[in-house]
Amino acid sequence: MTTEPQADPRPVRTAAEQAFAAMLAAAPADGSSRIGALRRDAAAAFLRNGLPHRRVEAWHYTDLRALLRAAPPRAPGDAAPAEAIAFPRAARVTLTDGTVGPLPADLPPGVSLLSLADAIAADHPLLDRLGAEAPDRYDAALALNTALLGSGVVLHVAAGVTVERPIQVAQVVTGGTSVFTRLLVVVEEGASLSLIESFEGPAGVPYLDDAVADVFAGDGAVLDHVRVQAEGAAATHLGTLGIELGRAARYDLFVLTLGAALSRLTVRGRFGGPGSHMGVRGASLLAGRCHADVTLFVDHAVGGCDSRELFKTVLADAARGVFQGKILVRPDAQKTDGRMMSQALLLSGDAEMDNKPELEIFADDVQCGHGATVGALDGKMLFYLMSRGLPQREAEMVLIQAFVGEAVEHVADPAVREVLVARMAAWLAARG
Amino acid sequence: MLDIRNLHARIGDKEIIKGLNLTVPAGEVHAIMGPNGSGKSTLSYVLSGKEDYEVTAGSVMFDGRDLLALTASERAAAGVFLAFQYPVEVPGVANMTFLRAALNAQRRTRGEAEISTPDFLRLIKEKAPPLGISQEMLRRGVNVGFSGGEKKRNEVLQMALLEPKLCILDEADSGLDIDALKVVSEGVNALRSPERSMLVITHYQRLLDHIVPDVIHVMHQGRIVRTGGKELALELEETGYAAYGADAA
Ligand SMILES: Nc1ncnc2c1ncn2[C@@H]1O[C@H](COP(=O)(O)OP(=O)(O)OP(=O)(O)O)[C@@H](O)[C@H]1O
Ligand SMILES: [Mg+2]
Numbered sequence: 246m247t248t249e250p251q252a253d254p255r256p257v258r259t260a261a262e263q264a265f266a267a268m269l270a271a272a273p274a275d276g277s278s279r280i281g282a283l284r285r286d287a288a289a290a291f292l293r294n295g296l297p298h299r300r301v302e303a304w305h306y307t308d309l310r311a312l313l314r315a316a317p318p319r320a321p322g323d324a325a326p327a328e329a330i331a332f333p334r335a336a337r338v339t340l341t342d343g344t345v346g347p348l349p350a351d352l353p354p355g356v357s358l359l360s361l362a363d364a365i366a367a368d369h370p371l372l373d374r375l376g377a378e379a380p381d382r383y384d385a386a387l388a389l390n391t392a393l394l395g396s397g398v399v400l401h402v403a404a405g406v407t408v409e410r411p412i413q414v415a416q417v418v419t420g421g422t423s424v425f426t427r428l429l430v431v432v433e434e435g436a437s438l439s440l441i442e443s444f445e446g447p448a449g450v451p452y453l454d455d456a457v458a459d460v461f462a463g464d465g466a467v468l469d470h471v472r473v474q475a476e477g478a479a480a481t482h483l484g485t486l487g488i489e490l491g492r493a494a495r496y497d498l499f500v501l502t503l504g505a506a507l508s509r510l511t512v513r514g515r516f517g518g519p520g521s522h523m524g525v526r527g528a529s530l531l532a533g534r535c536h537a538d539v540t541l542f543v544d545h546a547v548g549g550c551d552s553r554e555l556f557k558t559v560l561a562d563a564a565r566g567v568f569q570g571k572i573l574v575r576p577d578a579q580k581t582d583g584r585m586m587s588q589a590l591l592l593s594g595d596a597e598m599d600n601k602p603e604l605e606i607f608a609d610d611v612q613c614g615h616g617a618t619v620g621a622l623d624g625k626m627l628f629y630l631m632s633r634g635l636p637q638r639e640a641e642m643v644l645i646q647a648f649v650g651e652a653v654e655h656v657a658d659p660a661v662r663e664v665l666v667a668r669m670a671a672w673l674a675a676r677g
Numbered sequence: 678m679l680d681i682r683n684l685h686a687r688i689g690d691k692e693i694i695k696g697l698n699l700t701v702p703a704g705e706v707h708a709i710m711g712p713n714g715s716g717k718s719t720l721s722y723v724l725s726g727k728e729d730y731e732v733t734a735g736s737v738m739f740d741g742r743d744l745l746a747l748t749a750s751e752r753a754a755a756g757v758f759l760a761f762q763y764p765v766e767v768p769g770v771a772n773m774t775f776l777r778a779a780l781n782a783q784r785r786t787r788g789e790a791e792i793s794t795p796d797f798l799r800l801i802k803e804k805a806p807p808l809g810i811s812q813e814m815l816r817r818g819v820n821v822g823f824s825g826g827e828k829k830r831n832e833v834l835q836m837a838l839l840e841p842k843l844c845i846l847d848e849a850d851s852g853l854d855i856d857a858l859k860v861v862s863e864g865v866n867a868l869r870s871p872e873r874s875m876l877v878i879t880h881y882q883r884l885l886d887h888i889v890p891d892v893i894h895v896m897h898q899g900r901i902v903r904t905g906g907k908e909l910a911l912e913l914e915e916t917g918y919a920a921y922g923a924d925a926a
Pocket of ligand 2: 717718719762847
């Protein structure tokens with residue numbers, strides 16, 4: 246979802262906005278290149294709008310201007326590689342404080358992985374994929390990330406290539422800095438890939454992670470995408486994910502949200518050709534006073550595609566969850582099949598969930614539906630389990646795992662699923 | 678085994694158990710009969726530790742312990758088992774996983790070692806087929822999509838695996854066809870032993886033809902109002918509960 250241009254007389258006023266403006270001013274200007282122009286336009290978009298606030302519809306429940314008190318300085322960009330969440334068999338590249346670590350050497354033929362800085366220096370043709378949408382429609386997370394574009398990874402899978410091992414792009418932040426990273430993934434016609442993104446950092450340190458991924462899956466491509474947000478408990482995570490599918494493509498995303506004091510993930514998916522499938526699912530486990538917002542926008546720009554959105558949110562303590570989802574079915578997108586569901590489980594009376602699923606349908610021959618539920622653990626089920634000997638905590642854990650399990654079970658790779666389930670179990674045990 | 682004295686329990690402001698006395702010695706099977714709403718299911722919930730109910734007076738001793746001081750899961754580990762009148766569906770929790778989790782949770786609470794995978798599988802293979810519980814039903818979510826009769830058989834399977842000391846069967850016969858009634862009764866009878874007591878709640882003589890009780894109690898308005906031998910069931914079948922209407926109000 247984009248921020249509508251606002252006529253704000255003083256868009257840059259809070260401490261965080263001023264800090265971001267200073268970062269933009271300090272970034273080296275880059276004359277006439279296409280990337281240089283993109284950066285400039287994005288910077289202008291931020292300076293025109295500042296941080297979004299509750300009067301900006303897409304950010305109504307996550308008033309970034311009020312919530313983001315400060316922006317830590319940018320990371321210097323020379324960090325030594327840190328340890329990241331491991332996934333079995335995955336070929337991994339780790340970005341530590343935005344610094345791209347060693348690239349995996351043993352990638353199969355047809356797969357190329359390079360640092361964004363190298364791609365920019367080489368004026369790589371894949372970079373033309375960036376900035377398809379005019380920067381004046383960018384929200385702050387995307388505008389800042391694009392204005393400060395430089396750190397990140399470009400991944401390309403050539404047509405027809407099946408990548409057997411998952412490829413993991415791991416992000417680790419080590420200190421109180423602001424990190425802006427970009428991931429560009431292009432899976433060409435008929436190729437298939439399992440992609441994992443992970444985000445983590447230290448627990449007690451406020452830092453900012455602004456991560457954008459642009460994903461393109463060509464005709465007949467198959468892409469499984471897992472995104473694990475396990476940031477430190479004091480962190481701010483701003484995630485933006487753009488997905489563009491060709492015809493007869495299959496794309497399935499699973500998003501696990503476990504960390505950060507404040508997080509927002511904006512997913513914008515668009516069908517560019519008929520016969521494609523998009524699954525956007527996730528589980529958020531939120532505790533303490535954390536605030537996590539997942540906002541989806543699925544654009545059925547063409548007909549004959551199906552999309553499935555399923556989000557499960559578990560809220561303990563005084564956590565706050567936000568789910569916004571919009572399925573747009575454009576006038577000619579007949580035979581669209583779209584289903585969106587958001588379900589929240591409140592483990593505490595102080596927790597809060599805001600659900601806003603929407604359908605906007607301009608075609609007549611479609612099957613679309615959406616729903617949202619908020620509830621507590623079922624007392625009857627809890628008693629049934631306890632009456633068989635499961636202590637209360639364990640019975641609760643079993644029910645919570647069953648609740649999120651409905652979303653996780655869609656992760657195709659059992660080894661990846663196992664890591665996710667273990668992460669969730671650890672979260673539940675820590676709540677103990 | 679079970680000794681209930683002057684038990685009073687309520688839900689909200691409503692007193693449902695009103696001074697109930699009941700003793701079930703080890704090895705005996707006692708039946709409780711009584712009209713709808715007399716508090717039979719409530720008694721079974723109070724005994725198994727459902728928190729919605731508040732015990733306002735009385736005591737329950739079980740196997741030498743104060744049962745009311747224990748949580749529901751502790752009671753289960755101590756040997757209390759309730760076969761529910763309406764078994765609960767738990768989607769997303771595979772029946773097999775649940776059975777094993779229950780068995781191991783009880784063992785842990787008792788300070789025993791967990792069961793090994795081969796031992797557990799052997800146990801399931803031994804106990805499930807006689808009750809007509811298929812592999813497919815073991816893989817499905819607990820009771821999810823089970824027919825009424827399948828749910829009841831699944832309750833008996835749990836009972837057979839967990840080997841409780843006190844089995845409370847709340848209308849184990851309701852919703853069963855003639856053959857399923859036999860299967861369930863045989864499953865229950867196989868568990869009869871000198872160390873195990875049973876409290877069988879039913880409305881019908883039919884079940885007691887299969888699970889022959891040592892003693893029958895009549896419950897009315899939250900109390901045991903009459904106790905007798907198995908011939909009492911036949912008498913009730915004839916006369917109904919009209920005779921208890923006057924003195925119990
Ligand atoms: N949660 C509740 N809130 C209020 N009243 C309740 C609640 N649960 C049970 N009761 C009442 O307590 C009384 C006893 O109910 P209970 O289910 O124990 O009866 P029962 O003897 O098992 O009946 P049946 O033979 O129909 O199964 C009934 O009047 C019932 O309405
Ligand atoms: Mg009842």
